[in-house]
Structure formats: structure tokens, C-alpha cells
Amino acid sequence: MLLSADFQFSQAALQAFMDCPRRFYWRYVRRVRWPAPQAQPLVEHEERLQRGWLFHRLVQQHVLGVPEELLARAVQADELLARWWENYLSAHPAQVAGQRYPELVLSASLADWRVMAKYDLVVVTPEKRWLIFDWKTAQRRTSRRKLLARLQTRVYRYLLARAGACLAGGVTPPPAQLEMVYWFANHPADPEHFPYDATQFAADEEYLSNLIMEVCAGQDAADFPLTTQERHCRYCSYRSLCDRGKEAGDVDEMDEVPLAESLDDFDLDLEQIAEIEF
Numbered sequence: 001m002l003l004s005a006d007f008q009f010s011q012a013a014l015q016a017f018m019d020c021p022r023r024f025y026w027r028y029v030r031r032v033r034w035p036a037p038q039a040q041p042l043v044e045h046e047e048r049l050q051r052g053w054l055f056h057r058l059v060q061q062h063v064l065g066v067p068e069e070l071l072a073r074a075v076q077a078d079e080l081l082a083r084w085w086e087n088y089l090s091a092h093p094a095q096v097a098g099q100r101y102p103e104l105v106l107s108a109s110l111a112d113w114r115v116m117a118k119y120d121l122v123v124v125t126p127e128k129r130w131l132i133f134d135w136k137t138a139q140r141r142t143s144r145r146k147l148l149a150r151l152q153t154r155v156y157r158y159l160l161a162r163a164g165a166c167l168a169g170g171v172t173p174p175p176a177q178l179e180m181v182y183w184f185a186n187h188p189a190d191p192e193h194f195p196y197d198a199t200q201f202a203a204d205e206e207y208l209s210n211l212i213m214e215v216c217a218g219q220d221a222a223d224f225p226l227t228t229q230e231r232h233c234r235y236c237s238y239r240s241l242c243d244r245g246k247e248a249g250d251v252d253e254m255d256e257v258p259l260a261e262s263l264d265d266f267d268l269d270l271e272q273i274a275e276i277e278f
């Protein structure tokens, strides 16, 4: 077994394996961090990392009750961040009555491993609807088809149905009362909604279990082959290790920016990488 016994599968880890088994190997087995820039120009890419991180923190503070006037000062110096913030305040994407859980982390066991997720916001309404909100700050709006295919949409809904009982007095969320909403800071009037149901829940459980078992069957690097779809290499930090080119992809072509803050948050924050447009 290559993974430590306390390894937890995030959607980012599973997505990495789906996109390229070798990327999973570098990142989660060997824990190689940033051997090359993900995108260029580098300075602009780093600005976007920072801005995306700030936006998520602003919304978190707002949900926690920090006054808007106070938060408005934090966006004054950055035109794009100010625009996102205005869009957020105008659209009120999560304006629904209920108990709010910003930056919620949930985990559950699956196939003898732990699966975990960090949610931007979960709201449990008085009617016992369970709403997952996820903020996206990319220039481009990711299509519904691509969002549906991402591990994030599967893992977040499945895990809330599995582990959400801790939020509402021990009542397990029925899948049919659960919904995921992606809200796009650059496309505020066009969110994407993904309802859930028991059939999809059962399908997700089988799919994710099989995927985890496939990952864990790997015994050495050879069991984690380089992807044959080289478009995945364009924004991948491991290009030099894989001899898949030196030039990073253009930052303007990215659909989302990662939010890495520390190595401990590595798995969680790299979830945003899943939004890169391929």
C-alpha cells in the first residue's frame, strides 16, 4: 500500500487520479508540490490565486455576520474583487432562510478509507432542504455538462447525504432533499443547480468505492501511468517531471484558480484545480 493509513480521499485527489494517474502519484503518494508554475504569466496567475482566496474569505466572513461596510473596505484596492463582491451582494446567491455552515468539513468511511470534503457553504432550511453552495471565480463559466462530470459534484452531494446527520440533530439528509448550487462570481445571474436523489446516491456510492479500490490497487509508479490525453499536462505542475513540456498554459484559458494556503490544506485547496478547462 502506497498511501498512509490515515490518507483521506478528497474530490481533488480522486479527480487527479481520473485526469491522470501519474498526477495522483506525484501529488498524493510522493507529495511533490510545485516543481513548475501551473499557468503563465506567473505574476498574474499568483494574483488570481490570491484574489480567489480573498473572495472565499470575504463570503465566509459575510455568512458569519461581519458587516458589509467593513468587508467593503477590503475590496476597494482591487477592481475585479470589488466587482465580484458587488455581484455577490446583488445576486444574494444563498439568500434562503436556514442554518448556515460556512467552510464546513465532512468525512465518512467508504471502501475502508475516509472520504472528505470542504464545503464553501451548506444551508439547512427550516423545511429540511439541504443546500450546498460552491463559489467559482473563473473568468469562464464552466458548462453544466462539465460540472456534472466532475468528481466534486458527485463527492459533495454523496458525502452530505452520508455525513450530514451531524448538522441537524442526527437526522440523515434524504438524498432527494439535497441540492448543489454552483455560483459564478463573473456570471452572477447564471448559477447551476444539481438536485439529488436516492438512485444517484446509490450510483455514486458504487462509483466512488470502485474508484478508491482502483487507486489503492497501485503498488508502484508504474501502476500510475502518465495520461494519454496530453491536454491535461498544459496546466499541470509536473510537466518537467513527466517530460511533457516546459511552457505553462495561458492563465486566461483557465476556468478556475487553486487556493493553496499551506501543505496541510493542499488536498482541500487543490479542489479548485478541477475547474481547469480541458
Ligand code: SF4
Binding pocket: 020, 021, 022, 023, 024, 026, 226, 227, 232, 233, 236, 237, 238, 239, 240, 242, 244
Ligand atoms: S504532466 Fe501530464 S502526465 Fe505528468 S502528471 Fe501532469 S498531467 Fe500527468
